[in-house]
Amino acid sequence: MNRKWLISIALATTFFANVSVSANETSLQALGQSGKNSFYKTASTQTKPSFPAIYVYSVKTQQFLSLDKARAYLGTLDSQELWKEATINWVKDSAQFNTTNAKLSQAVPAIKFDRDYVIYYDNLPGPMLEQFKAMEPNLIEKDKILKSVLSLQSNSRTYTTY
Numbered sequence: 001m002n003r004k005w006l007i008s009i010a011l012a013t014t015f016f017a018n019v020s021v022s023a024n025e026t027s028l029q030a031l032g033q034s035g036k037n038s039f040y041k042t043a044s045t046q047t048k049p050s051f052p053a054i055y056v057y058s059v060k061t062q063q064f065l066s067l068d069k070a071r072a073y074l075g076t077l078d079s080q081e082l083w084k085e086a087t088i089n090w091v092k093d094s095a096q097f098n099t100t101n102a103k104l105s106q107a108v109p110a111i112k113f114d115r116d117y118v119i120y121y122d123n124l125p126g127p128m129l130e131q132f133k134a135m136e137p138n139l140i141e142k143d144k145i146l147k148s149v150l151s152l153q154s155n156s157r158t159y160t161t162y
Contacts, residue, residue: 031110031159032162035110035159043097052122052142053092054090055097056094056156059116060116066095071087071091080145083149115154116155123146124161126162
């Protein structure tokens with residue numbers, strides 16, 4: 001009886017250790033409203049962010065990619081028509097953004113700088129997607145495709161609002 005209990009504990013410990021490692025290695029993480037506020041406060045003088053919005057930050061140069069460079073980079077990640085539409089329409093100008101890895105890390109500790117790029121996708125929560133889907137065709141599908149494709153990238157980490 002004692003041996004079965006020890007084996008159960010060992011298996012449970014191994015399982016939870018693996019889950020913890022997997023959770024830390026994910027390429028997509030929601031920051032929530034407070035993370036969003038801290039991100040914009042640190043990176044931008046922009047007071048009214050538009051959304052949905054996608055920004056690409058180079059960890060190496062510690063600069064946000066220009067609108068054209070961000071679109072070009074994201075354009076290489078997938079060829080689906082909805083992906084192209086979303087990246088063309090939702091990548092926003094980041095000329096007003098200026099920060100460093102250290103400042104961003106201090107403001108939003110959840111952000112990791114261990115890959116080439118940090119992508120911030122300022123998205124809408126599920127209920128709002130439902131409300132706005134009449135205004136933008138395929139809004140929910142675009143959101144799903146963005147999250148799906150960005151979560152699979154090995155050279156970037158993506159952070160969403162929701």
